[in-house]
Amino acid sequence: MSTGAAAIYLEQIRAQLSDLPPGELEDVLQDVSGHLSEVAAEFGTEPTTADLQARLGTPEQYADQLRTAAGYPPRQPQKDDLDAGWNALRWGLIAATVGPFFVAVAIFAWSRTETSFFGLLGFGVLFVAAFFGVLALHGKHPRVVLQTAHGARAATAIRGWIDQIPPNVRHELVTIGQPIWWVARGMIGAGGFFALFGAPAVTVVGALAGAVVSIWIGRRTQQDGRWLWYVVPLNVVAAIAVPAFLAAAYMGASFGFLDTYGTRHGGSAYNPPDNGLRLNGTPISNVYPFDAQGKQVSVRLYDDDGNPIDLELQDCAAVYGQARREGTSNLFPQPVIVPDENGVVTDEENCKDTTKAPFTPPPVPATTPTQTPPTPAPPTVTPKPTKPSIPHGTPTATLPVKPTR
Known part of the structure; x- marks a missing residue:
């Protein structure tokens, strides 16, 4: 018995005769299997479910004929x-x-x-x-x-889809x-x-x-x-x-x-990145600027295109206020809620804000004053004695002439 339409047809007959005693059921199915093999061989190629039903009737009809021939009572669901x-x-x-x-x-x-x-x-x-x-x-x-009813309809639909596949493709x-x-x-x-x-x-x-x-x-x-x-x-x-x-x-x-x-x-x-500021992939909830002397200051941050680098407001008015403020701010540090000793805020009345950094900044590194090295003096150059020149147009002195004896 193949695994195609004939095997499906046989299983449907088994379902229709499942109320028979197990021993008798297997004997009947063995005869039906041989009959189906002979019918399938007559088609030359593997038959479809529609081919078998056109030749033998539906599985329900075939099972009813078996019951009548063997003297079994009709099946009652x-x-x-x-x-x-x-x-x-x-x-x-x-x-x-x-x-x-x-x-x-x-x-x-x-x-x-x-x-x-x-x-x-x-x-x-x-x-x-x-x-x-x-x-x-x-x-x-x-x-x-x-x-x-639903199972029977689904089985019929699936069998119809399978029958659309060529037999050789189904085999592969x-x-x-x-x-x-x-x-x-x-x-x-x-x-x-x-x-x-x-x-x-x-x-x-x-x-x-x-x-x-x-x-x-x-x-x-x-x-x-x-x-x-x-x-x-x-x-x-x-x-x-x-x-x-x-x-x-x-x-x-x-x-x-x-x-x-x-x-x-x-x-x-x-x-896609999440909204907000990130440093090496870690979200940043606030920024605490310090000047060169280690003193906390307030600044406004902008990117190189002049767009504000801002975060959502996170103070008491934004989180717990009755008329909650919405928006962002690029003024840092932003005020944040101060938790109580248990690390939570129970209600609006006990809510407090702070802009103080929750950490102690590292000490400002000591700077050594820069000393300018002395400028070396230019070397002393002794000028060469020059021969005095005779000014143009100056009368020449007359040397005394020794008298001739």
């Missing part, structure tokens, strides 16, 4: 089965919708606190609702869900795509969960362990249908998370940043 099926279906819908919704909110949240809160809430709702869905079966076979999806999906589901689900705590090593180990567990759950689900209450919601979570991580990886490759769990939890990617 049991109220207990309907109640169990509806309750199990309701809890399953909660697990598959509400839980993944909160997980999606966690994936796209900006802050680590929001991511952790919504992530834990989503997984908590998912597993708790799935647990109650299994309990609602009261030990009955999960096929009782198909006996409810089952044989190749299913194991790949199990691995991706486990790695994304477990890795995303452990990434909430911001530990990269734990995230990697958790993702690998999640892949192993996911494969085991997939095998287990084929043997016990109750695991569907856990697997289907986890598939929805993985279907949301996988595209989200791929989109984040694409954004990181295209724009140089990766906005995923790691970047929101301490990574180096870009994050």
Whole structure:
């Protein structure tokens, strides 16, 4: 028996004959399985659900014919089965919708606190609702869900979607795509969960362990249908998370940043800054200026474009006043509320403001007066004796002439 439309058709017949004694039910289903294999072989290719119903009728009609041929009474829906099926279906819908919704909110949240809160809430709702869905079966076979009106309509719609897929593609999806999906589901689900705590090593180990567990759950689900209450919601979570991580990886490759769990939890990617002043990433609630002599002064701060560097008002009138003041100020230090001995302010009457720095500034470093080195005297230059010049136009003295004897 294949895993296609014939196997689904056989399971629907099993649900219609589930009220028969177990031994007789297995004998009947063995004969039906052989008949379905022969009918499927006549089509040449794997038939769709519509092909089988056109040839054999609906599973309900086929089961009724078996009852008539074997002399079994018509099936009467049991109220207990309907109640169990509806309750199990309701809890399953909660697990598959509400839980993944909160997980999606966690994936796209900006802050680590929001991511952790919504992530834990989503997984908590998912597993708790799935647990109650299994309990609602009261030990009955999960096929009782198909006996409810909503379950039958959903099964018919899903079968219609599956029939739209070509048989060869369905075969590849089952044989190749299913194991790949199990691995991706486990790695994304477990890795995303452990990434909430911001530990990269734990995230990697958790993702690998999640892949192993996911494969085991997939095998287990084929043997016990109750695991569907856990697997289907986890598939929805993985279907949301996988595209989200791929989109984040694409954004990181295209724009140089990766906005995923790691970047929101301490990574180096870009994050929009919060309002207010920050120093090395730490918010600043006030500024206390001191002059060169260590005396506290009041100043107004502006940036290089002349815009005021301001903060929200945080004095008693702004926080506890009846007509609360709103706005900002760039006059520092700003007045802030003085807490009482217990570190709190109980009411407006006891509220006090202060602009005094809550710390003692470090001592002003001692400065050594600057001494100007003496200017060296210019070297003394002795002038050379110069030959006196005879002024132009000055009469020349006549030397006495020695008389001749």
